[in-house]
Amino acid sequence: MYAQMVKSENTDNGPELDAFQVRIDAGEKIEPKDWMPAGYRKTLIRQISQHAHSEIVGQLPEGNWITRAPTLERKAILLAKVQDEAGHGLYLYCAAETLGVSRDELTEMLLDGRMKYSSIFNYPTLTWADIGAIGWLVDGAAIMNQVPLQRTSYGPYARAMVRICKEESFHQRQGYDIMMKMAQGSDAQKRMAQDALNRYWYPSLMMFGPSDKESVHSAQSMKWRIKINSNDELRQKFVDQTVPQAEYLGLTVPDDNLRLNPETGHYEFSEPDWSEFFEVLNGNGPCNKERLEARNKAWDDGQWVRDGMMAHARKKAARAAASQVAAE
Amino acid sequence: MGDHLFEFLLRQGDNTLILSHRISEWCGHAPIIEEDIALANIALDLLGQTQMWLGLAAEVEGAGRSADDLAMLRDAWDFRNSILVERPNGDFGQTMMRQFLFDAYHVELLNRLVSSADERIAAIAAKSLKEVEYHVERSASIVIALGDGSEESHARMQAALDDQWTFAGELFETDAGDHALNDAGIAPLPSELRAGFNARATAVLGDATLIIPETTFAHSGGRSGKRHSEHLGHLLTQMQWLQRAYPGATW
Numbered sequence: 399m400y401a402q403m404v405k406s407e408n409t410d411n412g413p414e415l416d417a418f419q420v421r422i423d424a425g426e427k428i429e430p431k432d433w434m435p436a437g438y439r440k441t442l443i444r445q446i447s448q449h450a451h452s453e454i455v456g457q458l459p460e461g462n463w464i465t466r467a468p469t470l471e472r473k474a475i476l477l478a479k480v481q482d483e484a485g486h487g488l489y490l491y492c493a494a495e496t497l498g499v500s501r502d503e504l505t506e507m508l509l510d511g512r513m514k515y516s517s518i519f520n521y522p523t524l525t526w527a528d529i530g531a532i533g534w535l536v537d538g539a540a541i542m543n544q545v546p547l548q549r550t551s552y553g554p555y556a557r558a559m560v561r562i563c564k565e566e567s568f569h570q571r572q573g574y575d576i577m578m579k580m581a582q583g584s585d586a587q588k589r590m591a592q593d594a595l596n597r598y599w600y601p602s603l604m605m606f607g608p609s610d611k612e613s614v615h616s617a618q619s620m621k622w623r624i625k626i627n628s629n630d631e632l633r634q635k636f637v638d639q640t641v642p643q644a645e646y647l648g649l650t651v652p653d654d655n656l657r658l659n660p661e662t663g664h665y666e667f668s669e670p671d672w673s674e675f676f677e678v679l680n681g682n683g684p685c686n687k688e689r690l691e692a693r694n695k696a697w698d699d700g701q702w703v704r705d706g707m708m709a710h711a712r713k714k715a716a717r718a719a720a721s722q723v724a725a726e
Numbered sequence: 727m728g729d730h731l732f733e734f735l736l737r738q739g740d741n742t743l744i745l746s747h748r749i750s751e752w753c754g755h756a757p758i759i760e761e762d763i764a765l766a767n768i769a770l771d772l773l774g775q776t777q778m779w780l781g782l783a784a785e786v787e788g789a790g791r792s793a794d795d796l797a798m799l800r801d802a803w804d805f806r807n808s809i810l811v812e813r814p815n816g817d818f819g820q821t822m823m824r825q826f827l828f829d830a831y832h833v834e835l836l837n838r839l840v841s842s843a844d845e846r847i848a849a850i851a852a853k854s855l856k857e858v859e860y861h862v863e864r865s866a867s868i869v870i871a872l873g874d875g876s877e878e879s880h881a882r883m884q885a886a887l888d889d890q891w892t893f894a895g896e897l898f899e900t901d902a903g904d905h906a907l908n909d910a911g912i913a914p915l916p917s918e919l920r921a922g923f924n925a926r927a928t929a930v931l932g933d934a935t936l937i938i939p940e941t942t943f944a945h946s947g948g949r950s951g952k953r954h955s956e957h958l959g960h961l962l963t964q965m966q967w968l969q970r971a972y973p974g975a976t977w
Contacts, residue, residue, distance in 0.1 A: 457754035457762070464750045468968040468977035469794045470743075470780075473750075474773050480753050481766035488759050526968055526977070576977075584975050692755065700757020703818050703872065706879025710871040 400452030400516040400540060402607045403679065404445045406615035407437030422623050427553035430496040438622050441615075442552055443497050444513070445624060450490035451508045451515035453483045455689050459523045460532060468526060475572050476529060482565045489561065493554040509694050517675060520683030521601050527580050527587070527594035533573015535595075535602040535640065541566050542636050543606070546626035574643065581647040588648075595644065596652045600670040606633040608672060637665045727910065730903035731844075732786050733806060734913060736796070737949050739779030740807035743797055744958070745828060746772035747965055748815055757818055764864065768825070771857040778850045798969035802958045809948035810893040812958045816886070819872055819879070823886035824893075826869045829862035830926045831897040834919040843911035866930045873934025880935065887936050895944020898923070 415435055421428065428434055457480050464480065467473035491501040507513040518536055523529060544566060547559045580591040607629040610616060619625035641658075644651050655668045677683065749769040756762035780793035791799075811828060815821045836858055839851035872879040900917040907913040931938055947953030968977070 454754075454759065461754040464753055465747060465964050466967055468798075468975075470773060470777050470797055471794075472977055474770060474777075477750055477753065477766055477770050477773065481763055481770070484754075484759050484762045484766065488763070491759075579977055583977075584972065586972060587975055696755040696757070699755075700761075700818065702876070702878045702882065703757040703761075706872045706875030706882075709876040709879065710874050713874060 400449040400456075400605075401445045401543075402448070402514070402516060402605070404441065404448060404615060404619065406618040407440045419621070422551050422621075425549075426551075427556060428551050429553045437618070438624070439497050441619060441622070442555065442624060443494055443499055445619075446490055446494040446497075446555055447499075447504045447507070448514055448516070450487045450494060450504070451513060452519060453487035453490060454508075455515045455519045455693060457483050458689055458692055459519055459521070459685070460529060462523045463526060463529050466526070467529075472576070479533070479569050479572060482569065486558075486562050486565070489558040490555075493552075493558045496554045505697065509690070509697055511681070511690065514679065515689075516605060517678040517683065518601050518605050520678050520686045520689060521598070522685050524597075525590045525594060527577070527590040528598065530573050530576030530580060530591065531594035531598040533569050533571075534577050534643070535573075535598050536605070537566050537569040537573060538640060539602050539605045539636050541570060542632045542639075543627075549623075549626060551623035577647055577649075581649060591647070592649050595649050599652050600674075603633055603636070603667075603670045604672075604675045604678075606630075606636070608675070609669070634664055637667050641665050727906060728786065730906045731912070732783055733903050734907055735779055735783035735786060736804075736806040739776050739783055739793075739796070740805050741811050741828070741832075742772040742779060743776040744805070744807045744961065745811040745825075746770075746776060747961060748811065748813075749821070749825070751815055752821065761818075765821075768861055768864075771854075771861070775850070775854045775857070778853070782846055782850065794969075798966045802954050802962060803951050805948075805954065805958060805962075806951055807948055807958075808893070808896045809945055809955050810890065810896065812948065812955055812961060813890070813893065814957055816889075817882060819882040820886040820889065822865055822868045822872070823883065823890050826862070826865035826930065827890055827894045827927070828897070829858060829865045830923050830930070831894070831919060832858050833862045834922040834926075835914070835916075837922075838914040838919070842913060847912060862926075866926075869930060869936075870934045873931070873936045883934060884936050887931065888939055891939045892941060892943050893945050894923075895942075896946045896949060899944070899946055899949060901950070 414433055418428075418433065418435060418438075428438075460476060460480050460483075464473060464476055467476050491504060494504060495501060504513065508515065518539075523532065541563065544559055544563050548556055548563060550556045550559065577591055577594075580587040610628045610630045616625060616628060620628075641651055641656065651667075653668045655666065657666055658664075659666050678686065681687075746769045749765050749772070752762070752765045753769075754762065756765055776797070777793055780796045784791045784793055784796055810824060813824060833855070836851045836855040840848055840855060842848040842851065869883065873883040874880070898916045898920045900915050904913070904915055908915045927938065948955075948958075968975075
């Protein structure tokens, strides 16, 4: 669930559009060279890039603990996980490129703030338990959204999601495993685990985006099968799945209104503070500034490397061409 | 012999541990995503090798310590890595130059260790060699590309080489313990690895249009543990923090 508030584009009418909708309704996959409405293309570019940017920025809060991981094994697992995130970013940029944008263009739009990434990555990782909480809650919430997206209408996106989902479920398990160790550990570790749940619970609920009642872009995206479930549906599913897991850990979900409704079989829970959510989206989250600065610094510091590589490639090509001429 | 063997295994495991740590600092900050992924991959390979080397070191020591204890609960003077690998990352060029110099030594060493008389060492070397053959291919190609790239990348790579070269010599330093292990057929003398290293370095740095500094001076003090650089203490402060702050906790 790394795409929030993706603005859906209106689109042109006409016979092509009707035929397109018939294909979508029949569950066919749309491929890069197929005709598609301009609005579908634009909305997908926004959604896929926001997802890709989230994977890339998402390396930072977890990367923050790689050098402080408590054991060699935990360090290896975390490093592998963060490496997976970079890989996800790469597949997703490739999927976006099939729609006619370049990765460099998308990167620049992230770096100058024109494009967004998920609100969740603007929260700080303060203790080792936060690494557990991110795997358990954040990756757990991401999976809720990404599993259905394996059936999304755009072929390259759906296929990228198949691979990503496999890795995400491993990520979630490692997060839960960290929480388990801490919840069964010393008093200090238990306190750390509870504190991480307290801080990450509501930001995780925010990952699904505002309530459907407020979500103006959902209908068109659902019609195009770019979005499969509503925000509230997925949030409910997440809460229903996560609360028993918290209980098993002996941790308390920080919500006094949380209760299981015996009639519906679903948990009732408090809404997150949506004003906080909008502040984070508008750049006022606890780490927005640091995250974007870190990505800008990586890009700017890397400019000479990218230029040097290109210069070498040009020289190599010129030498190859010259030796071919000499051979002829 | 037991002490020499323990010392040898620490030297291997500490080199891979500290270099892995340094490379992992790049995570999320590399010049392009592909490099981020590749650097994480190399850090992971080296960390896996660390688990094997320090695991065997702990077994050989027989004092009830684990690989984690060795990594997380020793202080700087007990570390046996060469100073080269504890040096800060600097820019991407310096990181890759340090990597190439280490890889070029590492591949020579592992090529010899695969036929060690100690089967446990031969097995770790065989597994590591597959990874390190790729590491050296990659770091060499980046050093060549950036050395032979733009004016700026060339200048940065030459500066990186000038800066790192005097730290490479320590990798080949040879002491009485090395002689004892060599006599027992367990490990080659580090000094014997120098010729292979020089041949590769000369070829790669030549292709990179870089000039090897004319000096025979080499910094030392890491692999003997006698005098590390100031950087190691800061690295350990970070790496060992949780284990030190919450003694006895399991994670």
